[in-house]
Amino acid sequence: MEKKITVLPGDGIGPEVVASAIRVLQAIGKRYKHDFQLAYAAIGGAAIDQFNTPLPEETIETCKQSDAILLGAVGGPKWDNNPPELRPEKGLLQIRKTFDLFANLRPVKSFPSLLDSSPLKREVADQVDLLIVRELTGGIYFGEKKRTESEASDLNIYTREEIERIVDNAFKLATLRRGKLCSVDKANVLETSRLWREIVEEKKAQYPEVEVEHNLVDSVAMKLITNPSHYDVIVTDNMFGDILSDEASVITGSLGVLPSASIRGDSFGLYEPVHGSAPEIAGLGIANPAATILSVAMMLRYSFGMKEEAAEIERAVNAVFEDGYFTMDLAIDKDKALTTDEWTNKVIAE
Amino acid sequence: MEKKITVLPGDGIGPEVVASAIRVLQAIGKRYKHDFQLAYAAIGGAAIDQFNTPLPEETIETCKQSDAILLGAVGGPKWDNNPPELRPEKGLLQIRKTFDLFANLRPVKSFPSLLDSSPLKREVADQVDLLIVRELTGGIYFGEKKRTESEASDLNIYTREEIERIVDNAFKLATLRRGKLCSVDKANVLETSRLWREIVEEKKAQYPEVEVEHNLVDSVAMKLITNPSHYDVIVTDNMFGDILSDEASVITGSLGVLPSASIRGDSFGLYEPVHGSAPEIAGLGIANPAATILSVAMMLRYSFGMKEEAAEIERAVNAVFEDGYFTMDLAIDKDKALTTDEWTNKVIAE
Numbered sequence: 001m002e003k004k005i006t007v008l009p010g011d012g013i014g015p016e017v018v019a020s021a022i023r024v025l026q027a028i029g030k031r032y033k034h035d036f037q038l039a040y041a042a043i044g045g046a047a048i049d050q051f052n053t054p055l056p057e058e059t060i061e062t063c064k065q066s067d068a069i070l071l072g073a074v075g076g077p078k079w080d081n082n083p084p085e086l087r088p089e090k091g092l093l094q095i096r097k098t099f100d101l102f103a104n105l106r107p108v109k110s111f112p113s114l115l116d117s118s119p120l121k122r123e124v125a126d127q128v129d130l131l132i133v134r135e136l137t138g139g140i141y142f143g144e145k146k147r148t149e150s151e152a153s154d155l156n157i158y159t160r161e162e163i164e165r166i167v168d169n170a171f172k173l174a175t176l177r178r179g180k181l182c183s184v185d186k187a188n189v190l191e192t193s194r195l196w197r198e199i200v201e202e203k204k205a206q207y208p209e210v211e212v213e214h215n216l217v218d219s220v221a222m223k224l225i226t227n228p229s230h231y232d233v234i235v236t237d238n239m240f241g242d243i244l245s246d247e248a249s250v251i252t253g254s255l256g257v258l259p260s261a262s263i264r265g266d267s268f269g270l271y272e273p274v275h276g277s278a279p280e281i282a283g284l285g286i287a288n289p290a291a292t293i294l295s296v297a298m299m300l301r302y303s304f305g306m307k308e309e310a311a312e313i314e315r316a317v318n319a320v321f322e323d324g325y326f327t328m329d330l331a332i333d334k335d336k337a338l339t340t341d342e343w344t345n346k347v348i349a350e
Numbered sequence: 351m352e353k354k355i356t357v358l359p360g361d362g363i364g365p366e367v368v369a370s371a372i373r374v375l376q377a378i379g380k381r382y383k384h385d386f387q388l389a390y391a392a393i394g395g396a397a398i399d400q401f402n403t404p405l406p407e408e409t410i411e412t413c414k415q416s417d418a419i420l421l422g423a424v425g426g427p428k429w430d431n432n433p434p435e436l437r438p439e440k441g442l443l444q445i446r447k448t449f450d451l452f453a454n455l456r457p458v459k460s461f462p463s464l465l466d467s468s469p470l471k472r473e474v475a476d477q478v479d480l481l482i483v484r485e486l487t488g489g490i491y492f493g494e495k496k497r498t499e500s501e502a503s504d505l506n507i508y509t510r511e512e513i514e515r516i517v518d519n520a521f522k523l524a525t526l527r528r529g530k531l532c533s534v535d536k537a538n539v540l541e542t543s544r545l546w547r548e549i550v551e552e553k554k555a556q557y558p559e560v561e562v563e564h565n566l567v568d569s570v571a572m573k574l575i576t577n578p579s580h581y582d583v584i585v586t587d588n589m590f591g592d593i594l595s596d597e598a599s600v601i602t603g604s605l606g607v608l609p610s611a612s613i614r615g616d617s618f619g620l621y622e623p624v625h626g627s628a629p630e631i632a633g634l635g636i637a638n639p640a641a642t643i644l645s646v647a648m649m650l651r652y653s654f655g656m657k658e659e660a661a662e663i664e665r666a667v668n669a670v671f672e673d674g675y676f677t678m679d680l681a682i683d684k685d686k687a688l689t690t691d692e693w694t695n696k697v698i699a700e
């Protein structure tokens with residue numbers, strides 16, 4: 001197969017981890033005889049420096065002509081005091097909206113070899129295998145904002161269609177997993193949550209094999225810590241999803257290795273590691289590329305339908321972890337700490 | 351001193367734990383020669399059953415004539431399918447708004463003897479001693495709500511005054527503790543958060559001894575798990591405060607023993623345990639009254655200025671825990687598991 005991928009290295013460690021992931025991608029391409037064509041473009045701080053905007057027109061055009069996007073990370077202290085329109089994150093928000101990437105998929109899984117670095121007790125973090133499905137292009141993120149001298153406001157607004165498509169997506173994903181769906185809202189306070197809950201209840205009939213529960217966001221914020229293995233698929237709105245997916249990302253000690261996908265229901269999607277741009281270690285060649293490599297695996301699975309290839313990457317990453325090899329940041333046995341490149345070579349060898 | 355207290359037992363285990371706390375209060379009153387006058391009134395499900403409203407006029411009147419309110423808990427499956435206006439929680443929201451209880455104080459502290467029941471590793475949960483100050487009468491909870499067939503919305507709105515008073519309160523509390531304040535917002539997305547951050551920056555000058563940091567809500571949701579002892583005072587808006595304070599409540603394994611205060615800047619306030627109404631164990635005499643007893647201690651300190659009396663209660667509760675006595679729910683050594691009444695007697699004896 002021939003596939004076009006737009007590569008957005010971004011800021012900080014973005015370029016390094018993306019370079020590693022591309023090497024893994026090309027190795028898989030060679031083995032399975034796929035032709036992955038890459039086009040590089042700018043986003044975030046790098047784009048601000050070069051084009052004075054976090055998401056240049058050119059980048060949008062390049063993305064439009066491709067089948068998927070691979071993103072490194074954006075942001076850094078250099079741009080922290082810029083006005084809102086010239087912040088690196090603005091590029092992220094715009095690319096999500098421009099390409100209607102309404103479903104953010106954030107899997108969290110325990111790797112036995114990483115549990116020692118989890119803040120949770122081993123027996124609590126042990127069996128975690130959950131997927132947070134966050135609505136990504138609506139809600140309070142994009143509702144009308146107002147500001148006067150004495151007052152500020154943000155409108156949290158959802159249409160029925162926006163909720164239906166994300167909920168539907170989550171139901172589908174639940175059927176491909178363990179068949180459990182937890183819908184998270186604040187229905188005892190918010191009107192948007194009450195509409196959300198109604199729609200989940202309506203959709204239930206179409207997916208009789210999925211077991212559904214509704215839970216309040218405050219209660220889920222607790223249970224993600226006390227009993228995270230309870231969850232299979234969690235679906236929620238943009239703001240709650242932002243908080244809960246970041247909360248969930250630290251429970252298994254594997255924040256540095258978590259991938260993510262932002263999709264729109266057809267095969268197009270954007271893939272990126274969950275971790276940030278880590279400017280403090282950028283350029284040192286010690287960043288951990290696992291999350292970006294696993295994001296490539298998600299791309300192969302969700303955008304290109306290459307299940308076997310995706311599974312092969314995931315198996316290889318797992319195997320290298322099981323062998324006790326980590327990059328500096330995660331290494332427990334410092335003798336087995338590798339550089340970004342060395343670690344990537346191990347994965348490719350596998 | 352003579353003080354009038356309105357007692358709102360509420361639902362589930364509410365009446366039991368309140369009865370215990372009142373016994374402790376009267377014991378302290380006797381010892382320090384205070385005259386605590388109690389007036390009982392209805393709230394929540396109990397009020398719905400009796401008066402067809404979760405917050406009867408009569409209850410409001412009784413509260414108005416008192417110096418402080420002690421609340422048990424509200425809610426239960428019996429009322430879960432009621433329309434919004436006839437839900438027990440509505441009584442809570444109304445009493446907060448009616449009495450302008452804009453500052454919700456939620457302390458979280460590790461008790462060494464409870465750390466075994468924490469989901470976090472002992473070394474992570476060990477040194478936690480934080481206070482979340484949540485804005486309680488504004489924001490998306492009380493902004494305009496709209497609903498049509500195809501759309502729903504909630505307005506998140508804050509005035510400068512609303513933010514100023516809560517931020518000021520948090521600064522004051524920080525000066526009484528370790529002098530560190532973390533203000534939590536989502537300033538990279540929300541207009542209300544940008545106003546919030548500006549106001550914190552303005553106030554800083556008045557409290558030069560307080561060390562201030564700003565942090566994003568998603569990032570704090572992670573750090574509360576990975577490094578909770580980093581925090582001293584956390585101040586945030588109503589919605590973020592709801593999520594983060596519940597998240598924080600489980601990290602030390604002491605959810606069942608956490609108190610809370612909702613105050614308005616003068617001496618009047620409402621005090622209640624953080625835990626819910628636990629209908630499944632109501633009436634069995636095994637509920638843990640520690641959180642309500644510690645809420646009485648907060649009342650003595652914040653509403654009546656009785657610092658010594660408050661410290662005495664806290665010391666007694668601590669001592670009983672240190673001796674290894676718990677109620678059934680928390681008991682590690684089942685031989686030392688006591689009933690609600692027995693446990694209360696131990697505290698009073700101390």
Ligand SMILES: CC(C)[C@H](C(=O)O)[C@@H](O)C(=O)O
Nearest residue numbers: 089090092093242538539568
């Ligand atoms: C950078 C920020 C706007 C963004 C968000 O809140 O969506 C980030 O936190 C994320 O979760 O991808």
Ligand SMILES: CC(C)[C@H](C(=O)O)[C@@H](O)C(=O)O
Nearest residue numbers: 188189218439440442443592
């Ligand atoms: C019952 C509910 C409305 C309430 C809230 O969200 O404020 C509760 O969760 C709390 O935190 O006291």
